[in-house]
Amino acid sequence: MASFDLDSFLGPQVARVETLLRERMDRLVPAGTPPKLAEAMRYSLMAGGKRLRPVLCLTFADLVARASNASAVAGDAACALEYVHTYSLVHDDLPAMDDDDYRRGRPTNHKVYGEAMAILAGDALLTEAFTLVASGPEPVRAALCRELAVGSGAAGMVGGQVLDIAEDRPAALDYLLRLHRLKTGALIRAACRMGVVAAGGDADSLARADSYGDAVGLAFQIADDVLDVTATPEQLGKPSGADAAAGRFTFPAVVGLEASKKLAQDKVAEAISAVRPLEGADGPLAALARYTVERKS
Template sequence: MDIRAYLRERKTLIDAFLESYFSAPVNPKTLHNSMLYSLHAGGKRIRPILCLAAYEACVKDSTAKIEDIIPYAAALEFIHTYSLIHDDLPAMDNDDLRRGKPTNHKVFGEGMAILAGDGLLTEAFYLLSNNTQYGYHLSHSAVLRVIREIAIAAGAHGMVGGQAQDLLSEDAEPDAETLSFIHTHKTAALITVSVRSGGILADCSDYELSGLTKYGENIGLAFQVIDDILDVEGETEVIGKPRGSDEKKKKMTYPKLYGIEKSKERAKELINAAINSLETFDEKAEPLRAIAMYMLERKS
């Protein structure tokens, strides 16, 4: 399949929803502008697209459309964007560039950047729970389960816990156990729950959900391993942030522990494991398989 065309098409759907969702301004206007600055800063929308692709792979109702779950997928982008805003702050990674543009706090100040992140995180759960407007045909129990799983994946037991360990591990001697904890929590947790959420909203079987979970865990970890590699080998103009920033901040990364070549081998192993986890799925899961392969090719 033409995975680039698929990603462009799905990204267009997500972007259109994001644009319409904030058509009514948040007050004060500066907060509104700060939230939208990062939300529309050129993200690839991988997490919501994975949610849509998992839904497509599992849904049995012939009348169902992926548009039906776009609000739930978009909520994942709210959470991801909030995490980037906060991650870039001087008290965290102190980054000046994100996706080739000045980071939020460089444009709006630290206080407003913190509040923009807070606003996006909270709005995500409003969006997920707003069944009076969205997802009227979906099972309320499925929606509630998705809300619970996203909360776990995004919070102290998932992404936030990984970010905390990432900070605590700066300038520490790298070890496999700590590195695995950071990557599986900071990055893979939200990617995994994106895939699981699509399956749950499609009322997938336990067996299907197990396959989706293994897929999400493997591509989530591969995504971060590849990020670590790009920080060493990528071009600043392409990756959207200074090359070598991880080394400068003395981050614990795969190349630092294993070297570049072994890190590349590990990324390939994880991608193959992700694809193998979908062996019982039919052609409707082809986008998921293609996204996994695409990750190995990405340059940003």
């Protein structure tokens, strides 16, 4: 059904993100940053990964670009999103949280640099995301800071992590949806919205980016839970079945594997329908939405 060649699209987009991240390496760690802190920040930021949030941000920016300097601003926004995503992984992996030893096939930040440094490297990645987005003359910079902070804050990503570690969480679908709308969805929504804001898009585009981000964010998290059941350790870069072994609260655990797959597919359809007026019948955003559930890791 889909004829859009996602691999041909994603390869260059991910390479573009890697280049943008490398170009901003001296802004990630401003002059005066202790070398060990700089090393710990870079270790987790440059560990690869899907770069989904920056790619979504850049794709939306390209699609609605009106301002001539949208590209530099969108590049900053894309990198800031990856800084924030990386900080959240570093903190989530800590012994006091998920206590994970491996991430993307490598030892987690605190296994290499120690717990104190991992906490601080996360704090610094979060903070430098705002330095990056706030710097420069562009009038949308404050709006971008706000989108990033709202997506990653107490009623966004951090709030979601709190719901995830709560001991009294009910094994109910609505709680799980709320949890992931915050934990994963809020920053993915912010990524889509920031692309539109960086490129000077209109209110309709912003609303469509919001709907798309919400649906794709949920699809992505449901697919993550499904992959933990169905993928091999080689595909994941970490042991599979870890969620079930830890008794974690996942979509397959709450509604079953088949219903989880169906729910993810419904969300993909919602996402595609939201962006059809922006990109037509068969564009990169639709392909990215399908990719969130069709990926193998």
